[in-house]
Each structure stands twice: as C-alpha cells, then as structure tokens.
Amino acid sequence: DTGVSQNPRHKITKRGQNVTFRCDPISEHNRLYWYRQTLGQGPEFLTYFQNEAQLEKSRLLSDRFSAERPKGSFSTLEIQRTEQGDSAMYLCASSLSGQGGTNEKLFFGSGTQLSVL
Amino acid sequence: KQEVTQIPAALSVPEGENLVLNCSFTDSAIYNLQWFRQDPGKGLTSLLLIQSSQREQTSGRLNASLDKSSGRNTLYIAASQPGDSATYLCAVKAAGNKLTFGGGTRVLVKP
Numbered sequence: 001d002t003g004v005s006q007n008p009r010h011k012i013t014k015r016g017q018n019v020t021f022r023c024d025p026i027s028e029h030n031r032l033y034w035y036r037q038t039l040g041q042g043p044e045f046l047t048y049f050q051n052e053a054q055l056e057k058s059r060l061l062s063d064r065f066s067a068e069r070p071k072g073s074f075s076t077l078e079i080q081r082t083e084q085g086d087s088a089m090y091l092c093a094s095s096l097s098g099q100g101g102t103n104e105k106l107f108f109g110s111g112t113q114l115s116v117l
Numbered sequence: 118k119q120e121v122t123q124i125p126a127a128l129s130v131p132e133g134e135n136l137v138l139n140c141s142f143t144d145s146a147i148y149n150l151q152w153f154r155q156d157p158g159k160g161l162t163s164l165l166l167i168q169s170s171q172r173e174q175t176s177g178r179l180n181a182s183l184d185k186s187s188g189r190n191t192l193y194i195a196a197s198q199p200g201d202s203a204t205y206l207c208a209v210k211a212a213g214n215k216l217t218f219g220g221g222t223r224v225l226v227k228p
Binding site for chain 2: 004031040055056103111
C-alpha cells in the first residue's frame with residue numbers, strides 16, 4: 001500500500017492518560033500535515049512539517065500536544081494528560097511541495113479515532 | 118481569516134438526478150481548491166483539485182467550476198448513484214500552505 005498510513009485506527013483512553021499516534025506519509029512526499037475533525041465538522045489544521053522542520057502550529061495545538069518528524073519520514077502526534085474534549089478523529093496528510101503552490105494536492109490517511117472516557 | 122462555507126449541509130436525491138454542491142470562501146487570494154469525499158468513520162479521498170487560474174476542472178462524472186473573484190465554487194456530479202452517498206468536503210489552500218475546510222455536505226442518493 002503506497003498511501004498515507006495511520007496507526008492505530010482507534011484508541012480508547014481514560015482522561016489524564018497520554019496517547020501517541022503515528023503517521024507514515026507517501027514515501028516521496030516532503031510535507032506532512034496533522035488535522036483534527038470532530039463529528040459533523042470539517043477538519044481543522046493543527047500543524048505541518050516540511051521534511052523534519054515543523055513550520056506552523058495552530059492555536060488549537062495546546063502545550064499538551066506535541067508533534068515530531070525526526071527524520072523527515074514518519075511523524076508522531078502525542079497528547080499528554082488527555083481530556084474529554086480531545087475526543088476526535090486525528091487525520092494525517094502528505095504532499096509534495098515541488099508541485100508548486102497552486103498544484104499541491106494533499107493525500108489523507110484513514111485517521112485515528114480517539115475516544116477519551 | 119479565511120472562512121469556507123458549504124451549502125446545503127445535507128442533500129437527498131433520487132438515483133439518476135444530478136447533484137449540485139456549493140462552496141464559498143471569504144478571501145479570494147487562494148492557490149487552489151480541493152474537493153474530498155469522506156465515508157462515515159473514514160479518512161478523506163481527493164476527488165478534484167482546481168487551481169486558482171482555472172475556471173473549470175473535470176474528472177469523469179464530476180465537474181468543478183471556480184469563480185475566484187466572487188469566492189464561489191460548485192461541484193456537479195452527473196447521474197448520481199447510491200455509491201455517491203457520502204460527505205463531500207471543500208477546502209481552499211492559501212498562503213501558509215494549510216487547507217481550510219468547509220463543514221461538508223452530506224449526500225444521500227436513494228435507489
């Protein structure tokens with residue numbers, strides 16, 4: 001499978017626990033994005049990387065959230081001390097910036113559904 | 118701040134009818150606009166990308182038309198089928214490289 005891969009698909013955790021999600025982008029893609037989607041809403045931008053550099057973070061990304069892309073390949077998103085409001089689908093996407101700004105197409109993974117009890 | 122609105126929020130049509138999905142955005146300084154399909158509990162599948170310099174883009178039964186100056190884009194799906202039932206999301210890309218999404222249109226095509 002050469003698409004964007006996310007693990008786990010589902011995560012149930014208790015409030016206060018830490019969770020970590022993984023995203024493996026399409027292999028030649030240099031940009032990687034994290035989005036969050038709640039039920040009935042469109043995805044909201046969280047952060048993105050170009051290679052290993054984190055270039056932008058949304059104000060939605062509180063200090064309990066941290067994302068890494070250590071070698072410019074896979075990325076992890078960690079949420080510390082989870083709260084019930086963190087329950088959402090966490091989506092990862094990748095793209096190739098060399099296509100130019102007007103033709104850059106994002107490819108999304110299947111997401112990780114987080115439920116905080 | 119860019120805002121993207123999709124109307125209607127939900128749409129139900131009989132099989133064979135054409136679908137018209139509307140997307141509007143507040144800041145016309147966009148690079149491109151992408152349409153995605155999302156099935157329940159799943160990720161997003163890219164359908165079409167229309168660049169800011171284009172007025173129209175076609176892929177099979179799908180046609181997207183863009184009026185950048187008025188901040189409007191319309192996705193037409195011809196001869197709808199029950200398999201077209203899903204949520205359709207519109208997203209615009211502007212400076213900063215991130216996509217801003219609308220709330221989606223839930224489509225039900227009845228056999």
